[in-house]
Amino acid sequence: MMFRHRHEGGETQMKTLQTLILLGATVASANAADIVDTAVKAGNFKTLVAAVQKAGLESSLRKGTNLTVFAPTDAAFAALPKGTLEKLIQPNNKGALTQILTFHVLPKEVLGANLDRVKSKTSFETLNGASLNFEKRGSKIGNARIVTRDILTDNGVIHVIDAVLLPPNLPKLNEAPDTEARESSNLVEVAEGAGQFKTLIKAVEAAGLAKTLMGDGPFTVFAPTDEAFAKLGHTVSDLLKPQNRDTLTSILTYHVLPTEVLAANVLRLQDGAHVKTVNGKTVRIRNKGTLRVNNSRIIATDVLASNGVIHVIDAVLMPH
Numbered sequence: 483m484m485f486r487h488r489h490e491g492g493e494t495q496m497k498t499l500q501t502l503i504l505l506g507a508t509v510a511s512a513n514a515a516d517i518v519d520t521a522v523k524a525g526n527f528k529t530l531v532a533a534v535q536k537a538g539l540e541s542s543l544r545k546g547t548n549l550t551v552f553a554p555t556d557a558a559f560a561a562l563p564k565g566t567l568e569k570l571i572q573p574n575n576k577g578a579l580t581q582i583l584t585f586h587v588l589p590k591e592v593l594g595a596n597l598d599r600v601k602s603k604t605s606f607e608t609l610n611g612a613s614l615n616f617e618k619r620g621s622k623i624g625n626a627r628i629v630t631r632d633i634l635t636d637n638g639v640i641h642v643i644d645a646v647l648l649p650p651n652l653p654k655l656n657e658a659p660d661t662e663a664r665e666s667s668n669l670v671e672v673a674e675g676a677g678q679f680k681t682l683i684k685a686v687e688a689a690g691l692a693k694t695l696m697g698d699g700p701f702t703v704f705a706p707t708d709e710a711f712a713k714l715g716h717t718v719s720d721l722l723k724p725q726n727r728d729t730l731t732s733i734l735t736y737h738v739l740p741t742e743v744l745a746a747n748v749l750r751l752q753d754g755a756h757v758k759t760v761n762g763k764t765v766r767i768r769n770k771g772t773l774r775v776n777n778s779r780i781i782a783t784d785v786l787a788s789n790g791v792i793h794v795i796d797a798v799l800m801p802h
Contacts, residue, residue: 576783
């Protein structure tokens with residue numbers, strides 16, 4: 483009888499334990515929150531949340547799994563140079579804003595204990611594609627200090643930082659769209675005025691396309707910067723030779739859509755959608771996370787002209 487009494491007591495304890503586990507799971511489920519909800523509830527990430535929404539990244543941060551977010555506080559955003567935040571939230575700087583925000587996110591969960599084991603100069607690749615460097619056993623990342631660790635969420639972890647991280651090769655931010663300039667300056671003139679498309683302008687003139695891009699349109703131009711062309715090395719000088727004019731024309735027209743497509747329209751496309759270019763071939767638009775056309779990042783959007791719009795890209799597109 484004594485043995486039976488102890489056995490019954492064990493069953494009672496087991497049932498009690500199971501009940502507690504179930505209750506704990508219910509409470510955890512009730513309190514569960516994704517990265518965005520957790521940031522909202524914290525109260526000191528209002529600017530970050532607003533920026534995430536402006537960039538169209540909210541869904542990605544809700545549905546992504548095992549993410550690590552280095553979250554700048556409102557004070558960190560306020561410390562940016564005067565006028566920077568105001569420019570970043572403009573529609574024509576959406577590409578740059580996306581580039582900055584995705585530079586704060588790792589595609590895997592890295593907890594504080596893992597950061598303690600990180601050696602100085604260790605780097606992690608971000609959703610931006612660029613890498614973040616860690617210093618002082620994971621207590622510092624880039625130019626920011628990690629001030630709070632391990633805010634756990636349903637789909638990852640948040641570490642709070644005291645400065646906004648700026649990725650390498652961030653393009654110059656556009657000023658607010660000038661409607662008068664849009665009425666008077668065509669795509670070629672706008673590109674010339676920007677100062678970062680000298681190689682593109684030279685190529686357009688060599689291909690005999692300047693007159694077309696100064697015409698009625700409307701057109702959408704995915705414009706590679708001078709740095710993008712520089713990645714091609716001596717290929718650029720070869721393409722500019724008269725005997726290669728047809729090849730150059732094929733490449734340049736692959737960067738042009740025969741209609742105006744603003745950033746808002748790009749975001750409404752299905753991720754991975756194929757869009758026909760003036761070349762006749764299609765480019766693939768990626769609008770989840772970092773905006774891309776094929777494998778090139780769109781680093782600035784909605785540079786307006788009288789006959790269309792320019793989106794700035796960081797690599798030259800090659801038709802296949």
